[in-house]
Amino acid sequence: MLKDITLGQYFPIDSPMHRLDPRTKLILLVLHIVAIFLANNAITCGLVTALTLLVMLLSRVPLATYLRGLKPILFVIVFTAVLNIFLTAGTKIELFGYQTPMTWEGLVLAGKMALRLVLLIFASAALTYTTSPIALTDGIEKLLSPFAKLGLPTFELAMMMSIAIRFIPTLIEETDKIMKAQKARGADFESGSLIRRVKALAPMLIPLFISAFRRADDLAVAMESRCYQGGNRRTRLNEIHFAGIDLGATCIFLLFFAVTVALRFLL
Amino acid sequence: MIKTEHLRYAYNAAESEELKFVLDDIDFSVSAGEFVAVLGHNGCGKSTLAKHFNGLLLPSGGTVYVSGMDTKNETYYWDIRKSVGMVFQNPDNQIVATVVEEDVAFAPENLGVPSEEIRKRVDEALKTVDMYALRRHAPHLLSGGQKQRVAIAGVIAMEPKCIVFDEPTAMLDPKGRREVIDTILKLKNEKHMTVVLITHYMEEAVKADRVVVMHKGKIVMNDVPKKVFSEVKQLKNLGLDVPQVTELCYLLNKAGCSLPNDILTVEECADELERLLQ
Ligand SMILES: Nc1ncnc2c1ncn2[C@@H]1O[C@H](COP(=O)(O)OP(=O)(O)O)[C@@H](O)[C@H]1O
Ligand SMILES: [Mg+2]
Numbered sequence: 001m002l003k004d005i006t007l008g009q010y011f012p013i014d015s016p017m018h019r020l021d022p023r024t025k026l027i028l029l030v031l032h033i034v035a036i037f038l039a040n041n042a043i044t045c046g047l048v049t050a051l052t053l054l055v056m057l058l059s060r061v062p063l064a065t066y067l068r069g070l071k072p073i074l075f076v077i078v079f080t081a082v083l084n085i086f087l088t089a090g091t092k093i094e095l096f097g098y099q100t101p102m103t104w105e106g107l108v109l110a111g112k113m114a115l116r117l118v119l120l121i122f123a124s125a126a127l128t129y130t131t132s133p134i135a136l137t138d139g140i141e142k143l144l145s146p147f148a149k150l151g152l153p154t155f156e157l158a159m160m161m162s163i164a165i166r167f168i169p170t171l172i173e174e175t176d177k178i179m180k181a182q183k184a185r186g187a188d189f190e191s192g193s194l195i196r197r198v199k200a201l202a203p204m205l206i207p208l209f210i211s212a213f214r215r216a217d218d219l220a221v222a223m224e225s226r227c228y229q230g231g232n233r234r235t236r237l238n239e240i241h242f243a244g245i246d247l248g249a250t251c252i253f254l255l256f257f258a259v260t261v262a263l264r265f266l267l
Numbered sequence: 268m269i270k271t272e273h274l275r276y277a278y279n280a281a282e283s284e285e286l287k288f289v290l291d292d293i294d295f296s297v298s299a300g301e302f303v304a305v306l307g308h309n310g311c312g313k314s315t316l317a318k319h320f321n322g323l324l325l326p327s328g329g330t331v332y333v334s335g336m337d338t339k340n341e342t343y344y345w346d347i348r349k350s351v352g353m354v355f356q357n358p359d360n361q362i363v364a365t366v367v368e369e370d371v372a373f374a375p376e377n378l379g380v381p382s383e384e385i386r387k388r389v390d391e392a393l394k395t396v397d398m399y400a401l402r403r404h405a406p407h408l409l410s411g412g413q414k415q416r417v418a419i420a421g422v423i424a425m426e427p428k429c430i431v432f433d434e435p436t437a438m439l440d441p442k443g444r445r446e447v448i449d450t451i452l453k454l455k456n457e458k459h460m461t462v463v464l465i466t467h468y469m470e471e472a473v474k475a476d477r478v479v480v481m482h483k484g485k486i487v488m489n490d491v492p493k494k495v496f497s498e499v500k501q502l503k504n505l506g507l508d509v510p511q512v513t514e515l516c517y518l519l520n521k522a523g524c525s526l527p528n529d530i531l532t533v534e535e536c537a538d539e540l541e542r543l544l545q
Contacts, residue, residue, distance in 0.1 A: 012366060012403035133365045166365050169407040218360035222418075225321055225353040226374040226425060227345065233379040237372035237389060 010132045015060035016245065017130040022139025024246040025127050028253045035260045036119050041267055044260045045115060051256050052119045052126075061129045069125045070118065077114050084110035137162040138240055155231030163219070171212065178207050268429050268461045269320050269351070270296040273329035276315060289315045291484040292329070299428070302455045302462045304472035304492075307481035308506045313465045316481070317431045320463065321351035334428070349378060352422035352430045356437050358414035359407075367409075367417050368393065368402040374425035385424075392420040395458070396450050412443025416450055423454070429461035430454065437467060448474070469496070469510045473531045480505065493529040512536040 017025075032051065039045045056066060070077075090105030131139070141158035148154045179189065182203050189200050276290040289312045297303050307313050318324040319331045322338040333351055336343035352374075355361050364370035368389050375385045393399040396416040401409065406417055415435055422430055432451065436444040448471055454460045464475065472478050478495040480488035482505050488495050496502070496509050499517040503509075509517070512533055516526045524543060530536050 010365065010405070012405075132369065134369045162365070163363060166363060169405075170359050173407075215357075215360045218355060218357060219363070221318075221323060222353070222355055222361035223363060223373075224323060225348070226421060227348050227377040228373075229345075229377060234376055235379050235381060235385065236376055237369060237382060237385045239382045 009129065011059075011061050011065075011129045012132070013060055015058060015130065017055065017059040017126065019243075019245055020130075020249055021240050021242050021246045022131050022135045023143055023240065024242065024249060025131060026136075026139055026143065028249060029123060029127050031253055031257055032123050033120060035257050036116050036123070038264050039116075039260055040112070040264055043267070044263050045112065047256060047260050047263075048119060049115065051253070052122050055126045056122060059126050059130050061126075065129070066122055066125055070121055073117065073121060077117050080117075081110040081114050084113060133162050133165040135238065135240065137165075138236065142240065155234075159231075167215070170215075171208070174211060175204070175208055178204050268297050268299045268301070268334060269463070270332045271316075271319065271326075271329065272332075274316075274319065274326050274331060275328035276312075276319070276324065277327050278315075286327075288327075289484050290319075290326075293484075293486055295479065295486060297429070297461055297463055299461055300455075300459050302464070302474070302476045304475035304478045305463065305465045305481060306467075306469075306472055306478060306507055311481045312484045313481055314433050317353065317433050317463070317465060320429075320431050321353060322347045323353075345378075349374075349425050350428045352425050352427035354415070354418055354422055354430060354432045354435050356434045358411060358418050358438070361418045361421070362406045362414065365405055365407075367398065367404050367406055370406060370417060371402075371420045371424050373421055378425070388424045388426065389420075392423040395423055395453070396420045410443060411439045412446040415439060415443065415447050419447070419450055419454075423458075427460075429463065431463040431465075433465045434467065435464075436471065444468070444471075469508050469513075473510055480507070492531055496531060497529040499528070 032048070035051075036048050039048045056063070085102045085106040088103050088106030088109050090103035092099045093102045093104060093107070094100070128136070137158040140161070141154050144152065144154040144157070183189070187200060187203060189197065189204070191197075192200070271293050274290055274293040274295070275288050277286040277288050279286065293316060295316065305313050305316070315324065319326060319338065320333065322331075322333075322344060325339055331338045333343075333347045336347055338347055362370050363373050371389045371392055372385050375388050380388070389402075390399065393402050396419050398413060398416050398420060401413065406414055409417065419430075419435075435451075436447050439447065451462060451464060452474060455462050462475075464471065466472055473492050473496070475492060478488070478490065478492050479486055480495060480502070487505065488498065488501070496513050499509050499513065508514075510531055512530055512535070513528075516528060516530045516536060516539070520526055520528060526539050526543065530539060
C-alpha cells in the first residue's frame, strides 16, 4: 500500500530534456508556471499546452507515466471543476428543455482551471522525471550560491535534501514492515475513535524512529569513511554547466512567454 | 600495511567512571596484499578494532600505523582515510545517492578528483563488481547482494590500498553472500588488494590467508586457517563454530578414526574419507 507512493521518480534514460542543465530546467519551470496562470484565452491556453506537450515529448518518458502522476490530484481537479460549473454566475445551461443550475461561464472557467492544474502537474513531472535528485539538488545549490556569501549553508542544505530523498523509499518500506509486524501481534490501526487510533500509532512510530536514528548513525560513519568533508573542495561526476542546448531552450521558452503575455494583455 | 601496537580502547574515555577497555592490548598486523579474516563472538570488539584502521576511532592507548603513518597524527588524516576503505553490514545505510553511478562517485567527489577521472574510476569500479549494466538504476530497487556490491564499488572508486569488510554478508541471502565473497576474492586475487574480513561465517574465513580470533577485546588466536580450525575444542569454548567438514572429521576422530584434523574443504574431506575407506 505505502509502496505506491512515488515521489519525484527519476527516469534514467537519455533525452534532450535529460541533457539540460538542472538550473535551466528549474528557472524555465517557474517561468512556464507563470505563463500557465497568465493564459486566459483560447490562443494563450493553446500556446502553453503546446509547449508543455513539446516538453513531454522531448523527455521520452511514456505518456502513461505522466497520466499516472495525475491520479493523486484527480479528485481536486474534479471537485474544483464541479464547484466552478455550479457556482459561477452567468447564463444557465439548458438541457432537454430544462434549466439546470450549471452555467456556460462556469463550464469555461472549470475547463480553464482543470487545464491549468493538469499542465502544472505535467510540467513539474517533466522536471522530476528527467533530473536525478542529485542533479536537482546540485542545481538548487548553485542557484542559491549567491546566498552562501551571506552565510546560508547551501551545500549542507542540498546534501540534506538529497539524502532525505534517498531514504524516502527505505523508510516507507520499513514503515510497511513494522506495521505488518505489529498487526501480526494484534495491533489495530484502523478502528476506534480518533484518539485511540493516534495512540495505536505509537508502537509503530517508536521503532521507526529508533531505526531511523540507527540508520543516520551508520550513514554518518559510512560517509566519513568515504572521505566526506563538507562542500569546499568537492567535485562532481556530472558537473552541471550551461551549454548550447540550454541557451536554445531558454530562447524558446522566453519567446513563448513573451507571446503569451502579449496576447493576454492585448486581446 | 596496517599495524597496531598495544592498542587499547575504551568508549567512555572522557568520563570519570572506571574505564572498560573494549580493546585490550591488541597487536595486530596485516601486510600488503594479505587477506586476513577476523572472527569473534558478538560484542568482542571486532567493529571497534576495524574503526581504528582508518582513523574513525583513535586509540586510548598504544598506536595504530597505516602504511607507517600514525593515525593520531593529524597531517596524515586524509591519506589514511583514503588508503583504507570500509564496507559495512547494512547496504541500505551506506548508499547515499539515488542512482548507482552517482553513489559510486561519492568518494572521489569528496576528494576533489576531476570529473573525467571520476567517470573513469566509476566505470572501472562498477565493472570490477559486475554492476556496470545497472549503473543508472535506483539502488533501493536492487537485491541485497547487488546493493552490497555497489557499496564495494563505492569504496574501490576511492582507490584504497586496503579494504576492511565488517560483516558484509550478515544481512544477505545465500546468493547475495556468494556474490559478495566472490567479489572480495576477485579484489584480492586480481587487484592485489589487502583485505580484512570480519565475519561470522567460517566457510568465508577458510578462504583467508590468516585467521585472527578475538575474545573479550583480546586476540586469542592468530594463524593460518588450517592451524586455527584444527583447534576445534578451543573454538567451541569461545562460542565459535568451525566449518562443517572440520567438525565432521573432529567427531570421527573422537570416535576412533584417524583423519587429519586440519581439513577445511569438502573436497579435502571427501579425499580423506575415500582413503580411509580403502
Ligand atoms: N558507540 C559505542 N559506545 C559505547 N559502547 C560501544 C559502542 N559501540 C560498541 N560498544 C561496545 O563495545 C563492545 C564491542 O562492540 P563491537 O566492536 O561493536 O563488537 P563486535 O563488532 O565484535 O560485535 C560491545 O560491548 C559494545 O557494547
Ligand atoms: Mg560488529
